Amino acid sequence: MANINLIIDDFKVTVEEGTSILQAAEKVNVKIPTLCYHEDLCVAGNCRVCVVEVEGMRTLPASCAIPAEEGMVVKTNTPKVRRARKDIVSLLVSEHNTQCTTCYRSTNCELQNLSAEYNIDNETYMSVLKPDIVIDRSSWAIEKDDSKCIRCQRCVRTCAELQHVNAIDVVHKGKDMIISTFVDAPMNDVVCVNCGQCINHCPTGALTERRYFDDVWDAIGDDEKHVIINTAPSVRVGLGEMLGFPVGTRVTGKMVTALRKIGFDSVLDTDFTADLTIIEEGTELLTRLKKALVDKKKVALPMMTSCSPGWVKFIEHMYPDHLDHLSTCKSPQQMFGSLAKTYYAEKKGIDPKNIVCVAGMPCAAKKYEANRPEMRDSGFQDIDAGLTTREIGHMIKQAGINFLDLEESDFDSLMGESTGAGVIFGATGGVMEAALRTAYEIVTGREVPFENLRIMPVRGDEGIKEATIKIEGCLPEWSFLEGVELKVAVAHGLINARTIMDQVVKGESPYHFIEIMACPGGCIGGGGQPIPTNAEIRKKRTEAIYAEDEGKVLRKSHENPEIKQIYKEFLKEPLGHKSHELLHTKYRKRFRY
Amino acid sequence: MTEVQEKVRDLSEKYGRRRENLLPILQGIVEKEHYLTSEAMIQVAKELDISAAEVYGTASFYSFLDTEQRGQYVIRVCKTISCDMKGKNSIIKAIEDVLKIKVGETTQSKMFTLLETNCLGWCHKAPAILINDEPYTNLTPAKIKAILGDYIRNAEGKQKIIGDIQYER
Ligand code: SF4
Ligand code: SF4
Ligand code: SF4
Ligand code: FES
Ligand code: FES
Numbered sequence: 001m002a003n004i005n006l007i008i009d010d011f012k013v014t015v016e017e018g019t020s021i022l023q024a025a026e027k028v029n030v031k032i033p034t035l036c037y038h039e040d041l042c043v044a045g046n047c048r049v050c051v052v053e054v055e056g057m058r059t060l061p062a063s064c065a066i067p068a069e070e071g072m073v074v075k076t077n078t079p080k081v082r083r084a085r086k087d088i089v090s091l092l093v094s095e096h097n098t099q100c101t102t103c104y105r106s107t108n109c110e111l112q113n114l115s116a117e118y119n120i121d122n123e124t125y126m127s128v129l130k131p132d133i134v135i136d137r138s139s140w141a142i143e144k145d146d147s148k149c150i151r152c153q154r155c156v157r158t159c160a161e162l163q164h165v166n167a168i169d170v171v172h173k174g175k176d177m178i179i180s181t182f183v184d185a186p187m188n189d190v191v192c193v194n195c196g197q198c199i200n201h202c203p204t205g206a207l208t209e210r211r212y213f214d215d216v217w218d219a220i221g222d223d224e225k226h227v228i229i230n231t232a233p234s235v236r237v238g239l240g241e242m243l244g245f246p247v248g249t250r251v252t253g254k255m256v257t258a259l260r261k262i263g264f265d266s267v268l269d270t271d272f273t274a275d276l277t278i279i280e281e282g283t284e285l286l287t288r289l290k291k292a293l294v295d296k297k298k299v300a301l302p303m304m305t306s307c308s309p310g311w312v313k314f315i316e317h318m319y320p321d322h323l324d325h326l327s328t329c330k331s332p333q334q335m336f337g338s339l340a341k342t343y344y345a346e347k348k349g350i351d352p353k354n355i356v357c358v359a360g361m362p363c364a365a366k367k368y369e370a371n372r373p374e375m376r377d378s379g380f381q382d383i384d385a386g387l388t389t390r391e392i393g394h395m396i397k398q399a400g401i402n403f404l405d406l407e408e409s410d411f412d413s414l415m416g417e418s419t420g421a422g423v424i425f426g427a428t429g430g431v432m433e434a435a436l437r438t439a440y441e442i443v444t445g446r447e448v449p450f451e452n453l454r455i456m457p458v459r460g461d462e463g464i465k466e467a468t469i470k471i472e473g474c475l476p477e478w479s480f481l482e483g484v485e486l487k488v489a490v491a492h493g494l495i496n497a498r499t500i501m502d503q504v505v506k507g508e509s510p511y512h513f514i515e516i517m518a519c520p521g522g523c524i525g526g527g528g529q530p531i532p533t534n535a536e537i538r539k540k541r542t543e544a545i546y547a548e549d550e551g552k553v554l555r556k557s558h559e560n561p562e563i564k565q566i567y568k569e570f571l572k573e574p575l576g577h578k579s580h581e582l583l584h585t586k587y588r589k590r591f592r593y
Numbered sequence: 594m595t596e597v598q599e600k601v602r603d604l605s606e607k608y609g610r611r612r613e614n615l616l617p618i619l620q621g622i623v624e625k626e627h628y629l630t631s632e633a634m635i636q637v638a639k640e641l642d643i644s645a646a647e648v649y650g651t652a653s654f655y656s657f658l659d660t661e662q663r664g665q666y667v668i669r670v671c672k673t674i675s676c677d678m679k680g681k682n683s684i685i686k687a688i689e690d691v692l693k694i695k696v697g698e699t700t701q702s703k704m705f706t707l708l709e710t711n712c713l714g715w716c717h718k719a720p721a722i723l724i725n726d727e728p729y730t731n732l733t734p735a736k737i738k739a740i741l742g743d744y745i746r747n748a749e750g751k752q753k754i755i756g757d758i759q760y761e762r
Contacts, residue, residue: 166644171653182645183631183660190646593635593645 006072013068021063021074022050032076033085033114035092036152037064038201039534040520041161047152049088049114052076060084086118094125097133097147103205108531110203111150138186140368141194141210146178149206155179155198162520164495165314167192179206182593191317191593195310195494195518196364196388196527209364209528212385213395219356219384220263227356228266228344229259230336230415233274233426234362234523235389237544241530241537242393243403248540250548253408258396259360266412270359271422273332273339274434276566277307278421278557280583281329282439283574285513286478294480300324302489302504302511305431307331309369310518310527312587314494319501320589328584332425333359333366334375337382338582339415343570347414352380359386362426362526365518374585388528417562420453420549427545428492428522429458429465432515436469436488437556443471443478453555459546461521461538463496464489466511487511493520598636600625605640612643615651619658627667627706628659656710664699664706666744669723672709675716680733684720685709687734691741704748705741 002017011028020043025032036047045065052063055073060081063074075081093115100106133147153170156179160166167190171180181190199207219225240249259267284303291297306312306327315326330338336359341352359366363386369375370383387395396403411417421437424430433455440448448455448469457467469486489511491500497516503509519526521538524545549555557563571578594602604621608614615637622633629652638645652658659667670676670685685707689695692705699706715721718730722737729740 166646169644169646169650171646171650173654180646180650182634182649191644593638 004068004070006068006070006074008074009076015068017067019068021052021054021061021066021068021072024068025052025063025074025076030076032063033117034064035110035114035150035203036154038154038157040201041154041157044153044157047088047092047150049085051081051084051088053078053081082118085114086120086123089114089118090120090123090125092150093120095128095130096150097129097145099148103148104208104211105148105205109205112204136187137210138188139192139194139210140188140371141196141364142187142192142199143208143210144179144187145206145208147206148204149179150204151177151179152203153179154201154203155207158198158201159192162197162493162495163193163195163314163518164498165191165193165195168198191591193310193313193317193494193518194365194368194527197519198527199364200525200527200529200531200533209388209390210367211391212367213387213391213398216356216358216385216387216395217398219358224354225356226265226348226350226354227263227358228268228340229264229358229360229387230268230270230273230333230340231255231259231360231392232270232333232362232523233423233430233545233548234526234529234541235360235392237426237524237541237548238362238389238529239393239396242390243396245404247537248544250544251403252548253410254403254406255392256411257406257409258399258401258403259392260409261401262395262399264358266416268336268414268416269411269418269422270332270336270361271418271425272415272560272562273335274307274422274425274431275419275557275560275563276335276583277329277332277425277431278434278438279563279567279574280335280579281305281327282435282442282557284327284329285435286439286442287575289484289512290480293484302509302514303327304513305515307425307431308365308516308518308523309363310365311494311497311516313365313368313590314497314518315501316587316590317592318498319505320592322501322504323587323589325504326587328586330375330583330585331366331369332422333361333386334369334382334585335583336415337370337375338378339566341378341380341382342582343566344414346570352378355380356384357382359383360389360392361386362389362523362529363519364388364527366528374588377582377585389526390528390530393530413562415562417560418552419557419560420552420555421557422560423548423552424545426523427459427542428517429455429460429490429515430522430545431517432458432467432488432490432513434557435513435515438558440469440471441556441558443475443481444473445475446473447556452550454546458488458490458515461535461542463493464491464499466490486513488513488515490515492517492522492525494518595632597622597626597630597633601633601636601640605637610641612641615641615643615648616655619648619652619655623658627665628661628663634660662699662703664703665748666704666724667706667708669708669710669713670696671711671713671715671719671721673712673716675712676720679719681720683734684722684732684737687737688741691738704745 015024034050036044045062050063051060053075136144219227236252240251288299291299304325340357345352367386370386421434466489471481474482524541525538604618608617634648638648721730
């Protein structure tokens with residue numbers, strides 16, 4: 001591709017043809033403000049706040065939407081440019097429900113930042129905020145407040161381009177234009193899968209997660225209640241970003257201490273039930289393979305993972321006739337909940353009705369999952385509240401904890417022990433890698449043939465990854481698998497799930513086992529993670545996850561001593577009676593439109 | 594398949610099941626049904642394999658693709674400046690008197706809907722209105738009453754569905 005030379009604010013820049021002025025400016029550290037632009041998404045060019053002056057052009061072009069051209073002379077900070085930007089931001093503020101003092105996104109809001117930078121209070125327009133805008137709190141997971149929407153459409157592009165759900169779109173026109181759903185139905189009544197990616201891509205407080213931390217504070221304050229929290233792997237590699245640490249810092253030990261200081265009676269690890277998921281799901285896969293290969297029975301293959309509730313709701317809406325491909329395993333969060341109120345309660349001698357089980361998740365969909373009617377196998381609502389990484393960050397701030405200087409500590413027990421296999425659930429490919437580490441060893445008695453257990457073909461940020469593993473030297477009871485080439489695939493971001501599913505529908509899927517995560521990058525890029533999230537941040541969090549794995553003594557789920565204990569003392573065997581009762585679930589067909 | 598769904602299927606076959614044919618298909622439905630029901634929009638989404646929100650987003654952008662119930666004849670009175678200055682208010686008043694509905698409403702018989710619209714390009718013959726696709730220009734209150742009278746008589750000839758309408762001859 002040809003190279004283009006241009007000048008931006010007196011800096012000479014050389015970029016590839018097709019690079020936008022905005023991206024070219026980034027190369028020489030010239031920062032141009034943006035609102036509708038997000039590097040994960042296609043360019044929309046609708047907010048105009050990124051305008052610049054280009055010599056010879058009469059009007060101010062939007063730098064995110066205009067490609068750099070040979071010989072261009074660009075000025076990003078002239079009086080004309082500043083005036084235009086200030087006007088644009090002022091106009092946005094004039095129709096905005098500017099309530100920064102009470103807004104959840106305050107101090108982390110792109111509109112607030114810009115209006116502070118340009119000191120808009122100097123020059124405001126008359127407010128034309130529409131009266132009577134009602135906040136949509138119909139969903140368990142997503143809160144939508146149109147009065148704080150700047151109509152940048154990042155959410156719409158997210159839902160379309162990354163997730164291919166298209167639950168929300170631009171509707172009506174002109175001054176009445178809003179982001180809305182089919183016939184303006186409440187969020188709870190449409191095909192939204194609660195992934196929260198739109199929240200993570202929204203520059204303002206228009207889209208936020210439903211917050212439940214006040215309920216959790218109340219429970220903590222109630223002496224009758226035994227409040228426990230389980231935290232997912234991705235929280236420990238994201239949380240630091242909210243509390244003063246650089247992106248990619250592992251704050252596991254500090255997080256545990258902080259949660260204990262907040263007042264949780266026991267701080268436990270979702271990775272424990274991630275390890276458990278591997279045992280149950282791995283056994284389920286081997287059972288399905290046996291049925292297919294030995295008994296020649298019809299079973300649904302490929303089997304697909306079920307730990308991402310956004311993905312589960314997606315397949316329920318979009319492919320309701322193919323739900324038998326989903327593993328029947330509950331997600332680690334929900335396994336945790338049902339065991340907390342049975343096994344844990346029993347061992348600790350606590351009445352399960354007094355246990356409040358909270359989940360700390362990188363996810364918005366987990367809030368909805370906790371409230372699914374299926375998720376009450378313990379006789380109670382298994383998980384009482386799901387909090388995002390962001391909410392946990394807020395709670396730590398509310399508690400006045402000096403996170404930076406906090407000492408580190410270990411998770412409590414029971415259900416606090418985990419292996420590196422449980423940790424890597426947080427990154428795309430992690431569940432697959434964890435499952436292969438265990439399944440291969442069950443079948444052959446040997447470790448997976450990858451250096452230092454790193455199964456590289458399933459790692460990385462490619463949308464769909466594939467791997468083939470030849471099974472050789474089986475133990476006698478698994479001899480039917482001798483020579484079988486196990487074909488697996490990994491997809492993240494629901495648009496990639498769609499590609500995988502379309503193959504399944506056509507009967508052309510070559511795989512035995514598929515891992516799917518709703519969010520780009522897997523849970524580390526989840527809808528409940530700190531904002532911003534982008535490719536570079538996802539990469540750093542992923543590296544932190546794999547570093548956490550390698551820092552563990554035990555890196556295979558079946559070696560987790562607490563897992564051995566729970567099978568011995570409570571569950572008896574994988575896929576056994578108790579497992580079926582507590583750890584497995586059913587899915588439901590949902591409407592497609 | 595319901596009748597509406599069949600209609601949508603036929604239109605999709607006629608225009609092709611590609612996203613860019615969304616508009617002609619929606620126009621085709623409105624031509625026959627006067628407005629887009631949820632059922633019709635969902636069927637369009639199915640036929641074109643796009644989301645229902647996208648169909649609704651497109652439909653709600655165009656003034657002439659109604660998503661609320663409309664009568665058999667949709668009257669759109671131009672509210673833009675030339676027609677305004679030439680007395681569109683008196684035209685609206687006359688229509689309201691005859692049909693006993695206000696702007697935005699539909700007669701009980703589902704025969705007429707009264708709406709306002711932006712400039713129709715007939716400024717030189719203001720005030721102007723549209724009844725479905727038919728423009729009527731240089732209007733006076735008397736003229737519009739006569740026109741409505743014709744519509745009602747025509748319909749009466751075909752079917753008796755206009756019980757709630759009394760008009761002055
Ligand atoms: S969305 Fe941003 S600008 Fe608006 S009230 Fe919240 S913090 Fe303030
Ligand atoms: S909800 Fe957020 S992302 Fe969506 S258009 Fe409004 S401000 Fe932009
Ligand atoms: S939560 Fe996910 S599915 Fe729902 S509107 Fe947002 S991006 Fe779309
Ligand atoms: S950021 Fe360039 S137009 Fe919005
Ligand atoms: S102003 Fe009414 S037709 Fe142009």
